[in-house]
């Protein structure tokens with residue numbers, strides 16, 4: 001099982017989940033949160049291709065997207081696809097924590113979304 005070490009913050013008062021962290025709940029202004037994981041599949045909300053990559057990427061281009069998890073958390077990650085042709089908004093994505101690039105010989109891990117066929 002691939003566990004994603006990204007933590008979201010659930011309001012102890014009203015249950016709204018925040019990611020990234022906010023000092024006060026955006027719904028009820030409470031200040032106490034409990035850590036909660038990103039779990040389950042995600043729904044693709046938007047995506048784009050980046051062709052002008054910074055140093056450290058071997059790929060010619062990257063596809064990145066924002067997806068919403070079943071608990072309502074929205075997160076940005078890389079999309080494991082050869083082109084955007086097969087992608088569509090609202091499609092289900094499997095979320096994985098994988099090496100997304102190599103920097104100075106070291107793997108850099110990040111969020112990776114894999115389309116579920």
Ligand SMILES: [Zn+2]
Pocket residue numbers: 011012013014015016025026027028029030
């Ligand atoms: Zn709240």
